[in-house]
Amino acid sequence: MLSFEAKYRQEAMAVPPVYALGLGVLKIWIGRFYLGFWGLVALIFGTLGSAAWFWRVLFAEAVDKTNPLLNFIRGQVQPPPPEVGLAITFEDGKGFWWLFIVFCATITFFAWMMRQVDISRLLKIGYQVPIAFGAVFSSWLTIQIVRPVLLGHWSEGFPLGVMAHLDWLSAFGYRYYNFFFNPFHAIGITLLFGSAFVLSLHGATILSASGLKREGVTEENINQFYWDFLGYSIGEVGIHRLAMWTAVMCVLMSNLCFVLSGTVVQDWNAFWDFWNKAPFWSGFGFN
Amino acid sequence: MSVHEGAPPGAVAKYDELQRSILRGELVGLVAGTIMALGAVIAISLALTDVRNEFGLRADFAYNYAGVQQVDFVKYLARQGKQPAQPSAEALQAYSEWVAKNPKTVNVQVLNKYLGEKYNETANVFTYMAAYFTPGVGQSCEYCHNLQNFAAYEKPQKTVAKAMLIMQFELQKKWVNTIPRPEGQPLYHIKCATCHNGQAKFWNTSLKASNPELFGIAGGGNPTPYDMRNVGITLNGVTPSSYEVVDDQYLAARQDADGNINFYQVTANKDTPAGLNATYRNQYAMYHQNTALGVGCDFCHYGGYFKSYVTADGTFKWPKTQARHMQAMMQDIAINWFPQMPSVENPNQLQNYYAQPNCYMCHRGYVVPPGAYSFNEPFVPGVVSDIKPLVDLPLLKPILPNQ
Amino acid sequence: MATEVYREPFERRTKTVRYLKFLEGLADTQIGPIYLGMWGALAFFSYLLCVFITLIGWGEQVGWNPIRFLRELPVLTLYPPPPSYGLQIAPLREGGYWQLATLFLTLTLVFWTIRIWTRATANRLRPMVPIAFSAALFLYAAIYIIHPIWMNSWNEAPGHGLAAILLWTNHFSVKYGNFYYNPFHMVSIFGLLGSTLLLAMHGATILATLAYNSHREVDEIESSDEGTHRAQLLWRWVMGFNATAHSIHVWALGFATLTAVAGAIGVLTSGPFEPNWYLWGCRAGITPGIQASCPPVP
Numbered sequence: 010m011l012s013f014e015a016k017y018r019q020e021a022m023a024v025p026p027v028y029a030l031g032l033g034v035l036k037i038w039i040g041r042f043y044l045g046f047w048g049l050v051a052l053i054f055g056t057l058g059s060a061a062w063f064w065r066v067l068f069a070e071a072v073d074k075t076n077p078l079l080n081f082i083r084g085q086v087q088p089p090p091p092e093v094g095l096a097i098t099f100e101d102g103k104g105f106w107w108l109f110i111v112f113c114a115t116i117t118f119f120a121w122m123m124r125q126v127d128i129s130r131l132l133k134i135g136y137q138v139p140i141a142f143g144a145v146f147s148s149w150l151t152i153q154i155v156r157p158v159l160l161g162h163w164s165e166g167f168p169l170g171v172m173a174h175l176d177w178l179s180a181f182g183y184r185y186y187n188f189f190f191n192p193f194h195a196i197g198i199t200l201l202f203g204s205a206f207v208l209s210l211h212g213a214t215i216l217s218a219s220g221l222k223r224e225g226v227t228e229e230n231i232n233q234f235y236w237d238f239l240g241y242s243i244g245e246v247g248i249h250r251l252a253m254w255t256a257v258m259c260v261l262m263s264n265l266c267f268v269l270s271g272t273v274v275q276d277w278n279a280f281w282d283f284w285n286k287a288p289f290w291s292g293f294g295f296n
Numbered sequence: 297m298s299v300h301e302g303a304p305p306g307a308v309a310k311y312d313e314l315q316r317s318i319l320r321g322e323l324v325g326l327v328a329g330t331i332m333a334l335g336a337v338i339a340i341s342l343a344l345t346d347v348r349n350e351f352g353l354r355a356d357f358a359y360n361y362a363g364v365q366q367v368d369f370v371k372y373l374a375r376q377g378k379q380p381a382q383p384s385a386e387a388l389q390a391y392s393e394w395v396a397k398n399p400k401t402v403n404v405q406v407l408n409k410y411l412g413e414k415y416n417e418t419a420n421v422f423t424y425m426a427a428y429f430t431p432g433v434g435q436s437c438e439y440c441h442n443l444q445n446f447a448a449y450e451k452p453q454k455t456v457a458k459a460m461l462i463m464q465f466e467l468q469k470k471w472v473n474t475i476p477r478p479e480g481q482p483l484y485h486i487k488c489a490t491c492h493n494g495q496a497k498f499w500n501t502s503l504k505a506s507n508p509e510l511f512g513i514a515g516g517g518n519p520t521p522y523d524m525r526n527v528g529i530t531l532n533g534v535t536p537s538s539y540e541v542v543d544d545q546y547l548a549a550r551q552d553a554d555g556n557i558n559f560y561q562v563t564a565n566k567d568t569p570a571g572l573n574a575t576y577r578n579q580y581a582m583y584h585q586n587t588a589l590g591v592g593c594d595f596c597h598y599g600g601y602f603k604s605y606v607t608a609d610g611t612f613k614w615p616k617t618q619a620r621h622m623q624a625m626m627q628d629i630a631i632n633w634f635p636q637m638p639s640v641e642n643p644n645q646l647q648n649y650y651a652q653p654n655c656y657m658c659h660r661g662y663v664v665p666p667g668a669y670s671f672n673e674p675f676v677p678g679v680v681s682d683i684k685p686l687v688d689l690p691l692l693k694p695i696l697p698n699q
Numbered sequence: 700m701a702t703e704v705y706r707e708p709f710e711r712r713t714k715t716v717r718y719l720k721f722l723e724g725l726a727d728t729q730i731g732p733i734y735l736g737m738w739g740a741l742a743f744f745s746y747l748l749c750v751f752i753t754l755i756g757w758g759e760q761v762g763w764n765p766i767r768f769l770r771e772l773p774v775l776t777l778y779p780p781p782p783s784y785g786l787q788i789a790p791l792r793e794g795g796y797w798q799l800a801t802l803f804l805t806l807t808l809v810f811w812t813i814r815i816w817t818r819a820t821a822n823r824l825r826p827m828v829p830i831a832f833s834a835a836l837f838l839y840a841a842i843y844i845i846h847p848i849w850m851n852s853w854n855e856a857p858g859h860g861l862a863a864i865l866l867w868t869n870h871f872s873v874k875y876g877n878f879y880y881n882p883f884h885m886v887s888i889f890g891l892l893g894s895t896l897l898l899a900m901h902g903a904t905i906l907a908t909l910a911y912n913s914h915r916e917v918d919e920i921e922s923s924d925e926g927t928h929r930a931q932l933l934w935r936w937v938m939g940f941n942a943t944a945h946s947i948h949v950w951a952l953g954f955a956t957l958t959a960v961a962g963a964i965g966v967l968t969s970g971p972f973e974p975n976w977y978l979w980g981c982r983a984g985i986t987p988g989i990q991a992s993c994p995p996v997p
Binding site: 243 | 722725726727729730731732733734764766767770773814815818819821822823824825826827828830831832834835865866868869877879880885890891892894895896897898899900901902903904905906907908909910911914915916917918920921928929930931932933935936937938939940945948949950951952953954955956958959980984985986987988989990
């Protein structure tokens, strides 16, 4: 327990219960972890799903009998083949385990988000953390559930495995002509690199001033530095707002680039025909 | 029932107010998120209403992993606002007089050689002509024939059509019948419509200028109009030499060290020196195939490693070996057949031009060309024609599973 | 409690300052004054030259037609010299424009880094921002300069243009097997996605605890207060581990730097050390499944 933790735990115990968060019945701490109703749900389904994955990959479908590490890297739990469609199959060889693990993972992620809501409430702080987590949860839902449902078969989901999902991603990128031509992918990647850039700037900025208070260095030095350097200092609150929304929009944009592929757009190069053949280019005589 | 039983009076409201006051700052983000959500909703509704069929864009999108479907030729024409051509009333009248006079054919040279004795009957020849020539080329009988004497070679079009028919059968025999294919996959037949798609003149220089997208590689050196518009960009009228355009040198069949014949240098990292130009060139040739067949790369390739013919789980990629076979056919057409076609202006003279057919010529954005025909009975090759290929291009040794 | 969000500004320069009203309640509204200085001027002029040369190259390609320029803008590219030129200086229209533009772009980035350095020290800060920036500079140098020199051809570098960067990324990956199997690329992507995750976590945590003034991070590092406590407990209760106001920024800088540095190593090792990352993956035994696609490849 941290030095100041006891006070906050006491305070948390006094926070009124909420039906959606399990009425506070499991308002207990296990070591440093808070449990709560959603914590228990996450624990049960998380354990089930992980155990199933590890069992499949390390033992049941082990690709390399001698090296368990390679099994971990190379192993995969594959989605049902296309002929299964959207059926819930219980056949071992037909992707039952994929369905099972995806089901467990979805419940776990949702429970984890609700748990963050629970804890945010107990700590009397805002819900930005579960909102941000919700963005990445929506990504899971989009890729593994919404898109397969729209296209009519589970086989559109990605295989669960370390290298296998890289392989899937590599193939997916070349399936709709080329993902490099997907504008939403481009925006997502821009925000992804933008995230790393913002993170690097923010981390470096704070570290450049940390521990210098004795020498009279305050946030105003940082402001002054940014005005000198860029002409604009976004401010202590602004940087975090920018940070959160850069990261969240990155994920939301990537959702869009996934869900549009195969449902609406088959060919991200042909997509740009709208630009090449737009009526406002006609009549200039260079076509 | 109140779920907040036991809470101090006003506590819940106070907490809620606190949360709200903090969240107010996220207004901008939430608005952006709402726009995103709206975008997603629009996208999903678009998917549900299936705009793909509405617009009938380049590809039919019928391609999936379970198998490929052929798009109906009539439907394909309908999308362009056309209907399959029919013999004109005048031609039918002339034919009925002709068949009454000549129930046995007069001077039919090709059909009966390739397809057998059946085509010594005038009626059977007419059935063939009306079924394949007329809709395929989009012209009535009088386009080639003298209606008073169907047997005469008065119109140069007939000479050309005869040469084309020979080419069709020879290509069928040499390339299409030998395509490596999995069991159960139908074998398609080349007919006039396969390339002509209802147009008599679909391949000439004037069309090439006005429809660059139809004639990507052919002659112009622009491999893939959709993909490399910047190749068409000129530097004061000259293509920038820093981008080396795909030219005949790369299109021509040539053997590599392993004895394989590579067509338009489709090797990403084999025999490529330093620099990425060879890779770019290779990729554009590949993109052309994406566009022409309306498929993604992983229709033929294993996405993890393009050079492999099998996926990581051992599935053999038939389309890859088939595409290789088809490229060989393309080269055969370019090297052997196009230069030998008589020209309409002067049927006694060969056109003798080099043009590179491309995948789009027949495929038109579909895996199976809309103008290809599928029959239950296989094509039985008959006697060899009087036109022979200039160079006997060797058949590729097919790459098959478990090799 | 939630009302006081901003600290009153003190000793702010008021000359040449504008205020962006629409940012009120979201971020700082003051804009300017910007500092020029010698390094700033040098960076500005060399960037101007770079843009000027690029525009000349693009303009020539569209025959100086402004409408066509707009239409072709996404695909307009200054290509590097063809492989036949190796590392030589090429004629302007055969990659010379690219060489000049790249030269001035490189100079801009170097001047810019020096400028950040001088501005940081002038404001009595440690030069952490220029150090972080130099990681990105290293990645740039690896892609545009070191790798091409190593491969003895400027043709290995990306062209200057929007589509050109995408195409280069794609084709570079294809040329060297498949970059998904490049372990340095894997680490770099780990850093990249990790950066986004960290950014979301940190941003959201601070926004959630704004009411307790956790955003005053420089002060909080000295002596943490209620806001930081609540933020720390949030993560401790959620996942059993928490950073501090100081250490989260070390994590941040570490992840962001890892992205660039690992990426640069991935580019530099492609070619001289490993010509085909897929085959490397096969040798290392990490390609997925039963590895049917590994050599012997037909």
